[in-house]
Amino acid sequence: MNEIEKILKEKKLEIDNLVIPDELELRLKNKLNEKTSKKPIKNIWKIKIAALFLVIILISYNIDILAFYGKKLIGYNELMDSTLKELNESGKGQVIGKNYKFKNGLTVTLDGIMIDDNQLLAFYTIKDPNKRIDELNSVITGIFGKYYMHSGQGNIDENENKVQWIASFESPRLLEKKLTWNFSLTLDGKEESGSIEFILDRNKAMGSTLKKHIYKSIEIDKNEISFDSISASPTTTVLNGTIQNILELVMDQINHTRFRPQSLDIKLIANGKELDEKTSGISTDMKGIKFYKEYEALPKNLENLKIRFISFGADYDVNQQVNLKNFKNNQSIKVLNQNIKINTIYESKGETYITITTKKDVLLSRVYLILDGEKIELKETISSEYAKMPDGTINHTRTLRFSSTGNDLKLDIKQMKYNKIYEKLIDIPIS
Numbered sequence: 001m002n003e004i005e006k007i008l009k010e011k012k013l014e015i016d017n018l019v020i021p022d023e024l025e026l027r028l029k030n031k032l033n034e035k036t037s038k039k040p041i042k043n044i045w046k047i048k049i050a051a052l053f054l055v056i057i058l059i060s061y062n063i064d065i066l067a068f069y070g071k072k073l074i075g076y077n078e079l080m081d082s083t084l085k086e087l088n089e090s091g092k093g094q095v096i097g098k099n100y101k102f103k104n105g106l107t108v109t110l111d112g113i114m115i116d117d118n119q120l121l122a123f124y125t126i127k128d129p130n131k132r133i134d135e136l137n138s139v140i141t142g143i144f145g146k147y148y149m150h151s152g153q154g155n156i157d158e159n160e161n162k163v164q165w166i167a168s169f170e171s172p173r174l175l176e177k178k179l180t181w182n183f184s185l186t187l188d189g190k191e192e193s194g195s196i197e198f199i200l201d202r203n204k205a206m207g208s209t210l211k212k213h214i215y216k217s218i219e220i221d222k223n224e225i226s227f228d229s230i231s232a233s234p235t236t237t238v239l240n241g242t243i244q245n246i247l248e249l250v251m252d253q254i255n256h257t258r259f260r261p262q263s264l265d266i267k268l269i270a271n272g273k274e275l276d277e278k279t280s281g282i283s284t285d286m287k288g289i290k291f292y293k294e295y296e297a298l299p300k301n302l303e304n305l306k307i308r309f310i311s312f313g314a315d316y317d318v319n320q321q322v323n324l325k326n327f328k329n330n331q332s333i334k335v336l337n338q339n340i341k342i343n344t345i346y347e348s349k350g351e352t353y354i355t356i357t358t359k360k361d362v363l364l365s366r367v368y369l370i371l372d373g374e375k376i377e378l379k380e381t382i383s384s385e386y387a388k389m390p391d392g393t394i395n396h397t398r399t400l401r402f403s404s405t406g407n408d409l410k411l412d413i414k415q416m417k418y419n420k421i422y423e424k425l426i427d428i429p430i431s
Contacts, residue, residue, distance in 0.1 A: 073112045073123050078155050079166045081276075083297045084121075087114065087206075087234060093123070094204040100194040104187055105129055108136065110196045111164075116206035116233035120147065120169045122181065131160045138183035140169050142176040150294070151279040168236075168279075176200060206234045209298060210430065218309050218424050221337065222259050222316070223248060227307060230428060232298045236278065239268060239307070243282070243289040256317055261289060263313035263419060268295045269306040307426040313419030315365050324354075324409040338362050338418050343397070345409070351379075352402045354411065359418070360386060360394040366415035371406030379403045 073093040099109040106128040114121040140147040152167035177200050184193040210232035217226040226242040243261055252258040261282050268275045275295040282291045322333050332341045343355040369376045384398040
């Protein structure tokens with residue numbers, strides 16, 4: 001408790017600097033000279049009582065300070081953003097202070113938690129005298145199920161034998177009270193598990209600051225992206241949406257026209273300022289393809305809120321063949337509305353080389369060359385070059401190498417990745 005030690009040292013200096021009046025010092029000396037210690041036991045008890053009285057004064061003077069620091073999570077300032085620091089200063093964190101020691105000497109301490117409607121933040125410390133600290137695999141369990149970790153960040157000390165973490169877990173259900181943090185660690189090829197039980201203090205729990213259904217969407221090449229809801233809490237803001245529902249997903253699977261999302265660039269703008277993005281994810285299950293974006297907490301005096309949809313990238317099923325039999329240099333073709341320029345085709349040492357140019361974010365992710373009816377796999381991509389065009393776009397030129405030659409050539413494009421810019425704004429009502 002560095003803060004408490006600092007306070008006590010300051011009080012010690014104040015006492016050390018006290019100046020005793022000369023008159024009082026003279027009286028004490030005279031009194032001592034006049035009397036011998038006839039009742040030593042009584043005088044010793046007086047000294048002890050006086051010392052005890054002094055300690056009581058010091059503790060009483062600082063009791064509010066000690067109680068205040070007992071409510072705060074100490075030592076996590078470097079990992080906390082400004083929002084978490086403010087919540088911690090106001091005593092919103094729940095101090096736990098329980099630990100588990102592994103057989104190899106490594107100790108895990110759950111220092112405390114913060115909880116609101118969006119997440120449970122676990123603040124924990126790992127200490128290992130052997131400097132073999134690694135990240136824990138962990139999950140929180142309760143009566144109503146498991147709560148998985150979303151993200152985390154850690155900070156290792158200069159001696160490399162201690163690391164502090166802040167990990168984000170799913171927010172426990174309302175009726176959960178007694179929880180168990182289960183974790184495991186693998187060292188020297190051996191896995192060991194441990195756990196720490198703790199009781200949720202619901203008085204420390206924080207709710208939400210804004211919850212709204214959005215019901216707005218933006219058209220993309222293959223479908224549309226729907227923005228379903230936004231949930232803001234004191235620690236974070238989460239945006240949820242849908243890329244494909246289950247029916248659309250099944251139909252694309254049947255028609256061999258599936259696309260697999262790769263990137264989703266979405267900004268959240270509050271009061272004209274872009275919020276920092278913390279983490280994001282895309283999942284595919286029986287509900288379809290869903291996504292979430294997590295940002296920092298909303299400002300307290302929220303006046304307006306907007307979604308800025310910048311771009312979407314995916315790996316698309318193509319299944320398109322391009323006949324190259326009567327090919328001419330620098331011939332362009334269209335694949336999913338993306339321009340592919342075939343610069344040259346040549347043979348060397350029994351192999352076929354095809355040089356192409358596309359925009360920098362267009363990639364033939366699965367491509368074959370059909371030579372006289374035989375499908376040949378792509379051996380490698382070589383001679384990769386980038387060039388900036390006058391309009392600001394960047395072109396990517398590279399050569400595809402196939403380990404065979406033939407007379408009748410067809411480029412068989414099965415899948416292609418590309419990223420498309422949209423730059424759309426959506427207003428979110430806040431009232």
